[in-house]
Amino acid sequence: xxxxxxxxxLGGAGEIGMNAYxxxxxxxxxxxxxxxxxxxxxxxxxxxxxxxxxMPELTWLEQNRDRLEGIFITHGHEDxxxxxxxxxxRLDVPIYxxxxxxxxxxxxxxxxxxxxxxxxxxxxRPEVTQLGPFNVQFVPISHSIPxxxxxxxxxxxxxxxxxxxxxxxxxxxxxxxxxxVVWREIAxxxxxxxxxxxxxxxxxxPHPGRSEATLANPILDWVMAQKNMVVATTFASNIARLKTLxxxxxxxxxxxxxxxxxxxxxxxxxxxxxxLTDFPETIGPDEATELPRNKVMLIVTGSQGERRAASAQLSxxxxxxxxxxxxDSFLFxxxxxxxxxxxxxxxMNSLSELGVNVYDADDGTFHVSGHANRPDxxxxxxxxxxxxxxxxxxxxMHLREQMLLAQEKGFASIIATDGTMVDLTGDAPQIVDQxxxxxxxxxxxxxxxxxxxxxxxxxxxxxxxxxxxxxxVDEDDKSCPxxxxx
Amino acid sequence: xxxxxxxxxLGGAGEIGMNAYxxxxxxxxxxxxxxxxxxxxxxxxxxxxxxxxxMPELTWLEQNRDRLEGIFITHGHEDxxxxxxxxxxRLDVPIYxxxxxxxxxxxxxxxxxxxxxxxxxxxxRPEVTQLGPFNVQFVPISHSIPxxxxxxxxxxxxxxxxxxxxxxxxxxxxxxxxxxVVWREIAxxxxxxxxxxxxxxxxxxPHPGRSEATLANPILDWVMAQKNMVVATTFASNIARLKTLxxxxxxxxxxxxxxxxxxxxxxxxxxxxxxLTDFPETIGPDEATELPRNKVMLIVTGSQGERRAASAQLSxxxxxxxxxxxxDSFLFxxxxxxxxxxxxxxxMNSLSELGVNVYDADDGTFHVSGHANRPDxxxxxxxxxxxxxxxxxxxxMHLREQMLLAQEKGFASIIATDGTMVDLTGDAPQIVDQxxxxxxxxxxxxxxxxxxxxxxxxxxxxxxxxxxxxxxVDEDDKSCPxxxxx
Numbered sequence: 001x002x003x004x005x006x007x008x009x010l011g012g013a014g015e016i017g018m019n020a021y022x023x024x025x026x027x028x029x030x031x032x033x034x035x036x037x038x039x040x041x042x043x044x045x046x047x048x049x050x051x052x053x054x055m056p057e058l059t060w061l062e063q064n065r066d067r068l069e070g071i072f073i074t075h076g077h078e079d080x081x082x083x084x085x086x087x088x089x090r091l092d093v094p095i096y097x098x099x100x101x102x103x104x105x106x107x108x109x110x111x112x113x114x115x116x117x118x119x120x121x122x123x124x125r126p127e128v129t130q131l132g133p134f135n136v137q138f139v140p141i142s143h144s145i146p147x148x149x150x151x152x153x154x155x156x157x158x159x160x161x162x163x164x165x166x167x168x169x170x171x172x173x174x175x176x177x178x179x180x181v182v183w184r185e186i187a188x189x190x191x192x193x194x195x196x197x198x199x200x201x202x203x204x205x206p207h208p209g210r211s212e213a214t215l216a217n218p219i220l221d222w223v224m225a226q227k228n229m230v231v232a233t234t235f236a237s238n239i240a241r242l243k244t245l246x247x248x249x250x251x252x253x254x255x256x257x258x259x260x261x262x263x264x265x266x267x268x269x270x271x272x273x274x275x276l277t278d279f280p281e282t283i284g285p286d287e288a289t290e291l292p293r294n295k296v297m298l299i300v301t302g303s304q305g306e307r308r309a310a311s312a313q314l315s316x317x318x319x320x321x322x323x324x325x326x327x328d329s330f331l332f333x334x335x336x337x338x339x340x341x342x343x344x345x346x347x348m349n350s351l352s353e354l355g356v357n358v359y360d361a362d363d364g365t366f367h368v369s370g371h372a373n374r375p376d377x378x379x380x381x382x383x384x385x386x387x388x389x390x391x392x393x394x395x396x397m398h399l400r401e402q403m404l405l406a407q408e409k410g411f412a413s414i415i416a417t418d419g420t421m422v423d424l425t426g427d428a429p430q431i432v433d434q435x436x437x438x439x440x441x442x443x444x445x446x447x448x449x450x451x452x453x454x455x456x457x458x459x460x461x462x463x464x465x466x467x468x469x470x471x472x473v474d475e476d477d478k479s480c481p482x483x484x485x486x
Numbered sequence: 487x488x489x490x491x492x493x494x495x496l497g498g499a500g501e502i503g504m505n506a507y508x509x510x511x512x513x514x515x516x517x518x519x520x521x522x523x524x525x526x527x528x529x530x531x532x533x534x535x536x537x538x539x540x541m542p543e544l545t546w547l548e549q550n551r552d553r554l555e556g557i558f559i560t561h562g563h564e565d566x567x568x569x570x571x572x573x574x575x576r577l578d579v580p581i582y583x584x585x586x587x588x589x590x591x592x593x594x595x596x597x598x599x600x601x602x603x604x605x606x607x608x609x610x611r612p613e614v615t616q617l618g619p620f621n622v623q624f625v626p627i628s629h630s631i632p633x634x635x636x637x638x639x640x641x642x643x644x645x646x647x648x649x650x651x652x653x654x655x656x657x658x659x660x661x662x663x664x665x666x667v668v669w670r671e672i673a674x675x676x677x678x679x680x681x682x683x684x685x686x687x688x689x690x691x692p693h694p695g696r697s698e699a700t701l702a703n704p705i706l707d708w709v710m711a712q713k714n715m716v717v718a719t720t721f722a723s724n725i726a727r728l729k730t731l732x733x734x735x736x737x738x739x740x741x742x743x744x745x746x747x748x749x750x751x752x753x754x755x756x757x758x759x760x761x762l763t764d765f766p767e768t769i770g771p772d773e774a775t776e777l778p779r780n781k782v783m784l785i786v787t788g789s790q791g792e793r794r795a796a797s798a799q800l801s802x803x804x805x806x807x808x809x810x811x812x813x814d815s816f817l818f819x820x821x822x823x824x825x826x827x828x829x830x831x832x833x834m835n836s837l838s839e840l841g842v843n844v845y846d847a848d849d850g851t852f853h854v855s856g857h858a859n860r861p862d863x864x865x866x867x868x869x870x871x872x873x874x875x876x877x878x879x880x881x882x883m884h885l886r887e888q889m890l891l892a893q894e895k896g897f898a899s900i901i902a903t904d905g906t907m908v909d910l911t912g913d914a915p916q917i918v919d920q921x922x923x924x925x926x927x928x929x930x931x932x933x934x935x936x937x938x939x940x941x942x943x944x945x946x947x948x949x950x951x952x953x954x955x956x957x958x959v960d961e962d963d964k965s966c967p968x969x970x971x972x
Contacts, residue, residue, distance in 0.1 A: 014835075044532075044828070045531045045532040045535075045948065046530075046531040046532070046828065049531075049948035049949055050948060050949040050950060050951065204848075206849070338827035338828065338831065339827055339828045341824035341825055341827065342530070342532065342824065342825045345824065345881065345883075348881075348883050349500075349881050349882040349883050351883075352881075352882040352883035352886045353882050358883060362690075363692070395831065395834075395835050395838075396835040396838040396839050397831075397834050397835050397837075397838035397844060400838045454951065457951075458947060458948045458949075458951055458952075459948065461944060461947040461948060461952060462531065462535035462536060462944045462945065462947060462948035463535055463536040463944075464536060465536065465940065465943075465944055466944075466947060466952060468954060470956045472958065
């Protein structure tokens with residue numbers, strides 16, 4: 001049979017988070033494979049009580065491990081690399097990433113006692129990584145973390161562009177701006193683009209996305225207007241935002257203190273890899289307590305209401321000797337991910353009880369998204385003119401919406417959720433197989449299957465309580481008196 | 487000691503939902519009391535697994551039951567009257583409400599086998615209900631359910647206006663429009679307004695609220711544009727919205743079919759009480775299945791993602807013989823209450839899997855809020871010119887924000903959360919006591935205390951699992967072999 005090009009999402013297609021996409025090329029059933037991203041998603045009390053991390057079930061990939069050439073990581077977000085440390089040993093192939101992302105990957109490996117040198121650091125296009133039938137290039141693209149990359153995957157069946165997470169940002173503050181000239185060039189090389197596998201996250205946002213740089217003035221104005229202690233929280237990985245916040249602090253005569261392990265790790269990797277330059281000098285919490293309150297800005301973790309992060313601890317009273325008071329100001333320079341509203345509200349109310357003035361980013365003044373909105377996604381389709389658009393990274397409704405948008409403009413498209421194997425060889429995508437996919441839970445330090453029944457039992461006990469009766473029966477199946485009872 | 491006027495929230499102050507506010511007048515410790523509203527809030531998996539309904543702990547009020555004159559219900563939302571059937575027998579005093587609200591109260595009483603005639607139906611201002619030192623008038627005010635009322639509570643210490651839930655809507659489609667002339671008159675009678683106890687729900691919404699009537703054209707345009715089956719969901723109690731939806735259906739040649747018990751109950755009470763007139767004739771599900779798909783509009787319950795409601799059932803495939811198909815259209819004419827996002831998304835994705843086109847109200851085209859926004863709240867302060875503003879119905883941050891807004895304009899104000907007793911007699915509110923308040927859970931058909939430990943144990947089992955070992959010991963505390971074992 002003729003060689004074919006296949007696509008098989010194992011995570012991230014039918015959900016937002018937990019990205020893991022397989023591409024294959026070769027004779028049917030014998031395709032050589034690569035994996036793009038290996039991320040996690042987070043548990044919630046409703047569906048996965050007691051579970052912190054959820055990652056894709058890789059059984060199919062493990063069974064076909066001899067066909068797997070390598071893993072490519074597009075960028076450093078947890079939903080793209082968070083499972084590397086937990087699942088790599090099941091696959092045992094090299095990992096490829098750019099410097100900043102690769103450094104984060106190496107830390108993930110070291111956290112689990114695994115060999116960091118498995119992570120190969122590669123440069124951006126024009127550097128090419130050749131693995132079996134695949135020639136892969138990392139193309140800088142803008143997102144809410146530096147050094148995000150789209151992948152060009154050249155195969156004998158044609159060129160795939162896998163966008164990873166992206167937005168069209170010409171002024172991203174840190175990292176590579178989106179460059180349409182480069183992308184036009186990519187679209188016009190050789191036979192053009194066969195497949196565009198494209199981020200769907202913000203397909204329901206109707207207006208063009210805004211640049212990270214638009215936040216500098218509003219944030220500076222805000223910091224200048226505050227009279228006491230200033231605290232700001234955002235995603236630790238949004239290094240551009242950290243820089244914008246820190247520069248606003250410096251410009252208004254405040255010293256910056258970073259709180260939270262993830263925050264310090266990100267800044268230190270940013271500085272170490274040269275991604276982050278000119279970041280203002282920071283002070284420790286000890287020094288921060290000694291300065292007048294109007295000379296300090298804390299930049300802290302916990303924008304999603306995480307109970308043990310710095311934001312939550314500060315809202316409960318005290319953290320590392322620092323405490324908030326009446327008249328202090330707290331900025332959420334972040335969007336609340338759906339499902340985290342109650343946790344975030346809890347922190348806002350605790351801050352309110354302390355008399356702290358809370359500012360959120362609901363009206364967009366203090367936050368921009370890292371994902372391409374509907375018109376940006378459409379611009380990407382039109383810029384690249386692919387033969388087909390495969391929507392990824394989205395719940396079913398997001399994938400469907402991007403498919404409809406693509407079809408409207410004449411691009412062949414399809415909905416392929418986790419476990420759906422698609423043949424991309426012809427003019428339009430064809431579903432050819434449905435393989436078993438699913439989720440693995442990290443329960444403490446143990447990986448368990450989502451369908452093992454353990455979590456299901458917990459949910460039942462939570463909803464119905466739990467009653468237990470011990471009855472001891474003798475050889476004749478008659479109930480015995482308890483020993484010692486009368 | 488001199489007589490005093492007190493305010494004591496037992497629910498709704500420090501949270502949104504579960505409203506229950508006590509006012510008292512008389513000698514300290516001997517004040518005669520009235521209760522305004524007796525509502526519920528809803529459980530969630532994170533903090534109250536297995537619990538459907540949560541209501542205010544009334545211990546203090548039960549202990550002082552001989553001082554309680556009566557209960558006033560401002561309007562028919564569950565968070566204002568939902569606990570009437572469950573808690574009335576602990577208080578055993580008459581309930582006062584207007585016709586539509588009172589009819590819903592009577593149904594709540596009947597649901598629990600309690601005497602419906604305890605609910606006294608009273609007319610709007612100028613009708614006065616005199617109870618002890620209180621003269622109470624129901625003043626029509628606009629909200630997202632018909633016949634909402636603010637209360638004028640005249641006491642020897644002065645006039646209180648308790649807004650209940652409200653918005654400034656001159657064209658509410660069903661029910662009484664907001665009438666500033668009436669309110670100016672109320673503010674200028676006698677000594678004016680001493681206390682304004684005011685809804686805080688939307689204090690963080692910066693723009694003036696929009697009228698219910700603005701939805702008619704967008705909804706009609708939307709229905710006209712759909713080619714197959716049309717389904718719309720909203721709160722069953724939003725009778726104005728039901729009317730707007732049903733009229734759009736009729737105008738576009740569709741028959742209306744109501745699905746869901748709450749939906750049918752609300753419309754029938756609306757018709758019965760004369761609140762709802764000119765509602766288009768409806769058809770049953772049987773008849774709906776026989777009509778062409780483009781001649782039907784279903785109006786269904788479950789806008790918040792409730793698992794057993796009609797929306798969820800339709801999204802899972804089939805409900806009462808009706809099923810949705812590729813090309814049908816589903817409108818959420820509602821806002822998702824924070825915390826319900828995951829449940830609503832689940833339904834949207836299931837609909838997407840069926841090929842149904844889903845429309846939400848995120849951009850405001852198909853939904854308006856029932857609460858006064860920040861400028862509307864400010865307009866209310868200025869219209870009534872009270873001596874003091876007591877913010878109610880809000881989380882701590884909402885109460886605080888309204889207090890700051892009031893103080894900015896020179897009105898005395900205070901934050902009083904559940905259990906805080908405030909003396910309103912002087913020129914400014916004074917906290918005089920903190921009484922024990924809390925929550926009661928409805929667990930199946932049993933009421934349990936939130937702090938009883940039952941729910942806490944369930945949460946522990948959900949997070950940590952549950953291990954159990956039975957060891958049988960003999961008289962000497964040595965472990966016994968199990969009977970029958972070798």
